Amino acid sequence: MANPNDPTLRSWIDIPPTSDFPIQNLPFGVFEIEERGPRLGVAIGDYALDLYAVAQFGYFSDLDLGPKMPKVFRRRTLNQFIALGRPAWRAVRQRVSELLRHDNPALSSNPEVMRECLVRQSEVRMLRPVKPHNYTDFYSSIEHATNVGMMFRDPANALLPNWRHIPIGYHGRASSIVVSGTDIRRPNGQRKAPDADAPTFGPSQQLDFELEMAFVVGKNSTLGDTIPLQYAEDHIFGLVLFNDWSARDIQSWEYVPLGPFLGKSFGCSISPWIVTLDALEPFRVPGPVQEPEPLLYLRQLDAHNFDINLEVGLQPADSAETVVSRTNFQHMYWSMAQQLTHQSSNGCNLEVGDLYASGTISGPTPDSLGSMLELAWRGTRPVPLVDGSERSFLLDGDTVAMRGYCEKDGVRIGFGEVRGTVLPAAGS
Template identity: 50%
Template sequence: MPLMKSWVASANDPETHFPLNNLPYGVFSNNGHDARCGVAIGNQVLDMAALETAELIRLSNAPVFDLPYWNDLMELGPETWQALRERLHEFLREDAPERAQVAPHLVPMADVTLHMPLVVSEYTDFYAGRHHATNVGTMFRGAENALPPNWLHLPIGYNGRASTVVVSGTEIRRPLGQIKAPEAENPSFGACERLDIELEMGAIVGVSTQMGQPVTVAQADQMIFGYVLLNDWSARDIQAWEYQPLGPFQAKAFATSISPWIVTKAALEPFRTTTPERERELLPYLKEPGPMLFDIDLAVLIEPQGAAPEVIARTNYNQMYYSAAQQLTHHASSGCAMNTGDLLGSGTISGPEKDQRGSLLELSWGGKEPITLQDGQTRSFIEDGDTMILTGHAQGNGYKVGFGTCSGKVVPAPSFP
């Protein structure tokens, strides 16, 4: 699919993340006005609440855009999602008949504050990238036992905390927790010393299910509203002590960052691709009816205090072993009710090469091989003052369907009360 031309000139720039082909959904505020729904187009934000007030768009009897979240729109279902996308194309295409009425409702992106784009109902994080799982397993259990016995049969996951999912730009306070050094007889309590990131994609569930209702992979794919960049911050030393036998807890509960723009599944359709070849045949309920992954280039950048940001890893979402639709199907298979606004983290996305690893744990091989930055500094894990940045886009023919950035600056741990 070629670039779709818009009368918003900046949307036709081949380097923008937000051409007419994209139209991602976010929440913004400006000039003291309340936060409300907006759509990114080039370097502008289309004020959806203003369009609704002007009666240029109406999707429901009740307002759905003069709100600080997109959940109400999600609840209207896939047919309404498609109708909205078609209406936005009519507003913004090069020959739009309503250009004069729409133009006053554009706001420069440079003048807005971006907020959480949804109310996260619940948050589940998966462990579904094979290269990451193999690397981590090799470090802790040896190459011969890198993957647990169930890994090739189902997408492993755990329930996280919706309460600490935050929007890009939110500072991340270094967590406190119990840590047991290998040589110590007893644990101690203090600040995490091995703070890490996890490069992930987040899938947003738009359609709810009833308790006891399983879904097929095809149905799960239709339930997904869109995707965001996701950084599941991780306290590796806290995690090492606490995770057996039930898995991550406080080491993951303190913060998860997401990008402010929800890229819809419709915008990603041209970039569908297949999951990797299976080493073990999956059970029938997890088999995919067609391509369920997306070809999305991803990068991790680090910006130390007072230094320029630099890329430390590049990979692609096509490296995932399990798609978001498979993860959602497995999640609901027991009868677990899924809610509008549920967030599913993909798991760390790493490729086969060293510079394609999506966490510092892997990049520094557990701290044994520190990475050297351009100014000569080294890092095994994140230091106070470092800003970690995720970015990503799908590359089209002369355009990008991008996610913007997902960033967070690490600040010192609090003092314990």
């Protein structure tokens, strides 16, 4: 049985070398087309493999997927499939890898089967891949936290005293998380100018993106139980790109004393394909040295960071895109394993499909910052775009696209993109 991550594997589907979805990736998502209702799929090259159709043809019949198979593949979200557990995810990914290999004619030699099982991604509508009951946003990039601290507090003491000791986070709004391609309406809210005596209400004037990644919980835990660090990744199904849209002026007025609220909850965007932790295994790297050493329950000995290249493109209406940021997920100070362990350390229970976002991912160089707040340094150095315009914050009609990929041994494992366009505020 071949390792699905083997860099020498080839598919009988013609896949360009620049594709995010080679046979070594096989991310999971949910799609629909006009003549078919929602169903689970796997991305392969320019196609989506219809897992419900594959199951209908009997290719999963010998796998132990429980009595709900094949109906588990005909759902609006991945939640029920994820709830089957890691052995089921791995068995399906392994079988799909076998079916798509260049030397396996089971699908490739049967035109009827191919016609039913393969759909071009350009012809499908991707749905939000999971229904998250809960959403937590962390603040785990030391570069981002330092930059924000320098802008809003004492530059000599940019990090608050607790930052190097615990993964800082807050509970966000799960209902407003939308799939890539969904427009984002500029929020209204209270803003107070620094020189004003009182706040005003109206459209945010400082709309921003935040380049993040999020992991999807793959295993429930019981209320009152904790999850030791060495078992944290057993509860992670995979990762998506994540844009945590932010209204900086609303946020800066409201966040004291309880933290983010209306400045964040108007919308977050996620990419439609979930790349499994198994597919990312070859791209593990050590994280930054943590000083001081974390308390014992957060102390990690293994490599829990991942080498994922990230970029942000900003495209005004009727103009070309400018790549405004390039950075890497490996810069994160607090790893996903540490985030999850800390979340459960008080006995908080996890639920399948929950989303945990990394917080803004910024690197150490000026072109690797993950938000307009940092790139334009609170509006003092606007970012030039290729059409000759500038941006300090986002304007109506702007489209933000985030992309990510890993690359090693000639294999590129990508996440596709998460894209959203800013619409005018309600009542504008």
